[in-house]
Amino acid sequence: MSTALKLSTSGGPDGTRVLTAVGEIDMSNAAAFGAALDDAVRPDGDPLVVDLTEVEYLDSAGLAVLFPHAERIALVAGPLLEPLLTISGLADLTTVRSG
Amino acid sequence: MTGAGTDPRTRADVFAVDGEIGPDLARVDWSNHPLGPPDGWPQSLRTAVRILLSSRFPMWMAWGPELTFFCNAAYRRDTLGRKYPWALGRPANEVWAEIWDDIGPRIDTVLRTGAATWDEGLLLFLERSDYREETYHTFSYSPLRDDDGALVGMLCVVSEETERVIGERRMATLRDLGSDPSVIRTEQETLAFAGRQLGRNPWDLPFTLTYLFGDDGAARLAEATGVTAGHPAAPATLSPDDPGARWPTRTLCEGEPVLVPLDGDGFADLPTGGWPDPPVQALLVPLRQQGGTPYGFLVAGLNRYRELDDGYRGFVELTAGHVATGIASARSYQAQQRRAEELAELDRAKTTFFSNISHEFRTPLTLIMGPVDELRGRLRDADERTREELEVVRRNGLRLGKLVNSLLDFSRIEAGRMQARYQPVDLAAVTADLASVFRSAIERAGLVFEVDCRPLPQPVHIDPAMWEKVVLNLLSNALKFTFDGTVRVVLRAEDGQAVLRVADTGIGVAADEMPRLFERFHRIENARSRSDEGSGIGLALVKELVGLHGGTITATSAPERGTEFTVRLPLGVAHLPADALAPAGAGRAPVSAEPFVQEALRWLPTDPAAGMVPDDPAPVDGPTPALSGQVATRVLVADDNADMREYLTRLLRSAGHRVHTVADGQAALEAARTYTPDLVVSDVMMPRLDGLQLVAALRADPRTAGTPVLLLSARAGEEASIEGLEAGADDYLVKPFPAAELLARVRANVELARLRNHHARWRTALIDSLQEAFFICDSDGAVVEINAAFTDILGYGPEGLPYRSTQQPWWPDPKAEPEAHRQVSAAFSVLLGQTQGTYTVPVTHRNGHRLWIAAAFNQVDDPDTGRRVIVGTFRDVTAEHYAVQRETALAGLSMRLSQAEDLAGALHGVLDEMRKLWRATAVVTAVFGDSPDPDVTATDPALRWESLPDARRQALLALRDTPLLTPVATRAHGAGIAVEHPDGTMALWIDLDEKRPFTEQDQTLLALLAGHVGQGLHRVHQIDQQRETALALQRAILGPAQLPAGFAVRYAPATLPLKVGGDWYDTVELPDGRIGIVVGDCVGHGLRAATVMGQLRSACRALLLQDASPGRTLAALDRFAAMLPGAQCATVFCGVLDPATGRLRYSSAGHPPAIVVHPDGTPVFLDQGRSRPLAVRTGRDRPEAEATVPARATLMLYTDGLVERRRQPLTAGIDRATATLQEGRSIPVDALASEVMDRLTPDGGYDDDVALLLYRHPGPLELDFPAESSRLAEVRTALRGWLDRCGLAPAHSYNVLVAAGEACANAIEHGHRDKPGGRIRLRAAATADALRVSVTDSGHWRDQNRPADPSRGRGLVLMRALMDSITVTPGVTGTTVDMQARIIR
Secondary structure (H helix, E strand, O other): OOOOEEEEEEEOOOOOEEEEEEEEEOOOOHHHHHHHHHHHOOOOOOOEEEEEEEEEEEOHHHHHHHHHHHHHEEEEEOOOOHHHHHHHOHHHHOEEEEO | OOOHHHOHHHHHHHOOOOOOHHHHHHHOOHHHOOOOOHHHOOHHHHHHHHHHHHOOOOEEEEEOOOOEEEEOHHHHHHHHHHHOOOOOOOEHHHHOHHHHHHHHHHHHHHHHHOOOEEEEEEEEEEOOOOOOEEEEEEEEEEEEEOOOOOEEEEEEEEEEOHHHHHHHHHHHHHHHHHOOHHHOOOHHHHHHHHHHHHHOOOOOOOOEEEEEEOOOOOEEEEEEEOOOOOOOOOOOEEOOOOOOOOOOHHHHHOOOOEEEEOOOHHHOOOOOOOOOOOOOEEEEEEEEEOOEEEEEEEEEEOOOOOOOOHHHHHHHHHHHHHHHHHHHHHHHHHHHHHHHHHHHHHHHHHHHHHHHHHHHHHHHHHHHHHHHHHHHHHOOOOOHHHHHHHHHHHHHHHHHHHHHHHHHHHHHHHHOOOOOOEEEEOHHHHHHHHHHHHHHHHHHOOOEEEEEEOOOOOOEEEOHHHHHHHHHHHHHHHHHOOOOOEEEEEEEEEOOEEEEEEEEOOOOOOHHHHHHOOOOOOOOOOOOOOOOOOOOOHHHHHHHHHHHOOOEEEEEEEOOOEEEEEEEEEOOOOOOOHHHEOOOOOOOOOOOOHHHHHHHHHHOOOOOOOOEEOOOOOOOOOOOOOOOOOOOOEEEEEOOOHHHHHHHHHHHHHOOOEEEEEOOHHHHHHHHHHHOOOEEEEEOOOOOOOHHHHHHHHHHOOOOOOOOEEEEEOOOOHHHHHHHHHOOOOEEEEOOOOHHHHHHHHHHHHHHHHHHHHHHHHHHHHHHHOOOEEEEEOOOOOEEEEOHHHHHHHOOOHHHOOEOOOOOOOOOOOOOOHHHHHHHHHHHHHHHHOOEEEEEEEEEOOOOOEEEEEEEEEEEEOOOOOOEEEEEEEEEOHHHHHHHHHHHHHHHHHHHHHHOOOHHHHHHHHHHHHHHHHOOOEEEEEEEOOOOOOEEEEOOOOOOOOOOOHHHHHHHHHHHOOOOOOOEEEOOOEEEEEEEEOOEEEEEEEEOOOOOOOOHHHHHHHHHHHHHHHHHHHHHHHHHHHHHHHHHHHHHHOOOOOOOOOEEEEEEOOOOOOOOOOEEEEEEEOOOOOEEEEEEEOOOOOHHHHHHHHHHHHHHHHHHHHOOOHHHHHHHHHHHHHOOOOOOOOEEEEEEEOOOOOEEEEEEEOOOOEEEEOOOOOEEEEOOOEEOOOOOOOOOOOOOEEEEOOOOOEEEEEOHHHHOOOOOOHHHHHHHHHHHHHHOOOOOHHHHHHHHHHHHOOOOOOOOOEEEEEEEOOOOEEEEEEOOHHHHHHHHHHHHHHHHHOOOOHHHHHHHHHHHHHHHHHHHHHHOOOOOOOEEEEEEEEOOOEEEEEEEEOOOOOOOOOOOOHHHHHHHHHHHHHOOEEEEEEOOOOEEEEEEEEOOO
16 A cells, blocks of 8 residues: 555646645655656756645655656745755755745 | 314304204314314215214214214114213224224225125124123115215114014023923923023023022032033032032022122133123022922023123023923922822732732631531521521621622732633523522512513623623612612623613712712712612722623713613624633633622511511510619611621620611611610611711700710721710720620610600600690790600601691691681791790691691790790690581571572572581582473582583482482592482582591581481472462552553562562553553551552552543542451542543542653642542542643652651652652653652662652554555654654654654665565654654664665665664664654753
8 A cells, every 4th residue: 555645747827837746755656756757847848846735745765756857847845845855955956946 | 172163153064953962073173183173074074974963863974084983863872882972083993993893894895895885683792881792783884975976984874783682582592491391201301401492592691500409408400501510610519508609509599599790719711601701790590489499599601791681680580480390390290100100009009918818818718608508507407596697607708708709800800810711602591590690689679670681693702700790790789779660681782792781770870970980999978779888899890800801881870760881792702812712611610699699688678668677575585684673775776787787686685675676877767766765776887877977867856865876887996986976976886896895885875874864754754644735846836845645636746856837747738728727827826926825726637637626835944955945735626626616507507598588599508608618619409300400509600400510410410319318428529418309309519629528527517417408498498489479469469560651660568578568559551542540558568558459459440440530430449448457548649641642630549649740840740639548538529630741741650658758748758759850851761760769769778668650741652563665654644643742843743754764664675675574663752852763673684884775875864864863773683773853842
């Protein structure tokens, strides 16, 4: 049984693409999260917005999926996740907005 | 000498060059001189003079028609002498008139030819002193020309060499005198040699005369050089008393040199030596002798052409010294020569004497031995004594004959008259036969005799009689000096020689004695031997005899190891004179071996056990005629000659004495100490200790100092007897002595000594009659006298006296029994240090028994010597001592048994007590019960049945089967006993030190103690069983064994050994997940209170389960308690806690308030919901109150035993407890419980029951889940909930959650990647200000330092960043990650 995680991709109001994750991301479902990312990220064009505002748990498994796409994504995260993104160094590679 | 020549200008011009000669030259009256004034001199002359004067080298010159003489300062100094300044300006032939004959022609030649001359070392007799002087010069004449080039003079450059030439001449003479004195033997040769050398130097010694003093003081001419004998100056003799003698003999005789002028009639026509004219003086020098008057003197005619200066005088004296040395060595050589000749002459005379006397002996010997042999035959049936005496005569006749024959052999060899007949024999057979003759004697001496004579490849030519003597002498020698071991005879052919080896394991010969081993009459002094008899010719004779065979004998030896003689005989006949050869078997002249064997047998003790003849009171022949009215005298006879011993014994017994005999001085000394004879009759010459040494030793010992000694010696003469008497002998007899005289002297000495010793004997008898041991010590503590009881008690007799202080033989061994030794040492210092006293100490009997003695002593002054001595007595108190020991041991054992808490403790105590009692190295028991292996208990707690040595296991098994309570002691190892143990038979073994004997008393004591132990163990066992029952019950009464998470309890009953009391605590897990918590306190403590408590606790528990309301529970408990005697007034705190929220409903029945300490330290007292104690007024409701235990706060419930103190308000104790809780809020709750109990413990311990219950909210989270990633979400949920309960802020909580998640992910990835199906444990616990989370997996990380997956590496980084500390502890069964995070308020 994987940890509860809902993923949805949509176009933003300004035409940007948004991947929204709701739930928890750990080693049990990081692969699914990674697949969703792979699908949503475009090699060119505007970066993919990854909305983690509703993510209640994210650990190094999730981070490991995010790192390879760092240059082509922009993160939206709540205050809970922010310190983690900073500590891991991901915040230095990509933009993080408060959700 | 004044005038125109002094014109300063002129002088400056010519003579100013030199300040010494210049002025004198200027003073010459040149105006009247053929050369005229210097200012008129030609330039060439002026130049020559200037050169001359300025030179430092000796020069002179001649110029002009008169050959006017000029010289410089150097020439003046070396050569001119007193001719200066006269010579200046004179004609040269006038100046050197005396040598003009020599030098004139040379100068002529120079002036005529213009060629220079050269002369080296030319002898010139100069008259520059008061006499004509022998001088030597090396010089060159060179021509001088005037301004026109005409030859007008000459310049002489000269160096005088007189000193060198004469010095070399004298040195040569001295050197020759000292050359090769070795060829000179006689005085005459010496003098002739010296004469030849002196004669070769007629210049320094024109003539010499050597006079030697005779015994009459007159001097005789011994040698002369340069003068013919009969010359008036060389009279043949000179009398010291004749004042008109030619030479002053007397002065010289006194050692003084004299210078004699040679004038007067007697010195006319003296020889001239190397000179034209005779000497005018002679120097007379004594020929000095070291430490005596001079040998004579040397007259040396002196060279008249030389001054007698120090050099000349020294030369003559050295010459005389050489002559004197020559005379000295010649005379000493001659003296030695003469001495050697005299000695040789003496030796010849001695040999002749021995030869003669031996012949003289042989005749009477033959006349003795013949009739004796006849008598022996005829008196075969005579009485024993007669036959014995005949045997003595015969044996000694044989001995004498052997000695005489040896001496005779010697003189024959010496005189070259030994007639050997060499015949070919089977040397192996002959030698083995000879050796066999000695077998019985050697074996009787207790030695091993090995004969190994292998057949030789060819017959050996020997003279059988001589060979017999060689072999027998070597064997006799070996037996004499060997006391144990082996005598070995080996014959072999080696390197073309027959080699006989006779080896022994005897005393050996010291290295410095080896060179003299084969010397005639040489005997090694003080060598230990079987007999001191011997003439010292045996080995010398052997050497001579071997030499006659063309062979050699050598010996190798090592002291105390033995000696080996090796005889080598050449094979064949080439080395033997042809006329001495005989055919085989021809005319064998058998020499009887009997004398050798007989003699050897007499060296052996007659009693094989000892060298002492037992004291036999029965006389040899008939009854002892007792001395009138006296007890028989005890006489100790010491003589190494067995015949002499027997003779003396017979003689003395016939006079009624009791006789004790010994064979040497040492044995005599030992016998004198124990046998206490009335008289000692001793030979002087004896092995080991001779007679004189024996006397000295006897006198030095207070026990024997008064025993009279009569010395017997073969050495006649005043000196010998004085030596004996000086040594302290009372009388002295020279062998041979008339029997009557010996008996008379024995009797006189004994009676004198009896009189002297009467008081001493009386005293001795008195002391010996004492029943207590008696001893006298000198001031150093050495025991010098003892009585019979002393010997009875300790086993040490008077023979060992004195027993030197410290470590006397009865002292216990300091190593084996240090304590006993220390006691004796201490007593010994009391003995020495105090004037009187008593002590009881352990001592060791001679046979090894332990004894206890009680001694009393006094210091007294010896009236004879004035010296302080210690007189003491003691008695054997061993029995008393052991009785006391037994009682003490029993008491100790009973104490141990009664104090023991259980069977094992009792057994340990018993073993310990036994070990101390016997000072055992170990005590081991094995109980043979139901289990397969016996149950071992030992003083070494680590010992198990398997680790016991096999021998010990066997011993214990054997003991099991012995009858109960019957001690088994072995000599070497210890003792054991079988005892009844509640679990079966118990074998008990005591390991003793090897030296510690296990005595009869020890065995009795062991049996006694073992009986007590058996009973004691059974008693302890019974008590044990009862107590175990009680403990099981108590455990049942006490609270639950398992507590819910977050709780910690402590319980301390006031009454030991009970484990329960009137207080209790309890936790009850209620069906709704809440937890009931109860702490109560019944009145009183001890067993009664405990029984009440147990019922109350159970009731309360049941009530809570039924209705989770504290108030109603207590109200119901009221009713229960009312029916339970002793339950009234019990106090109870009852609460129901929701562990999820920390909410607590509670009610208190008169109980002290519970305390909650918040994380910030704020204390809250739960003092609501209070009412009366139990069963005080039943039927009423009880109030309830509610409180919350906040996150990370600590709740404490307790009974008043924790806080109540005499003379202190209860609140003081509560405050103390609160403070402890506050301070300990950061430590885990269980550690805090210990801390509270410790900190509140009153001095002397709690005197009331104490129950303590702590709870920290929330209780730790403990999760155990499969190592699968799918489980992580629910783990997080649980952890998130617990973190909420801990009151953490969401952000902080999230950090912990991620860190724990990473740790779990690691555990899944690393710990269980290779081993699926493992489990993970997560534990989280909180204190007031910190969280601790640990994640443990059951796998094994492949490499915890280098995670394979980089994202896992990121995980570790995250954990470190999110938590305050991370510790990873890898283990065999799994890895634990321990993380801590501080909670900042």
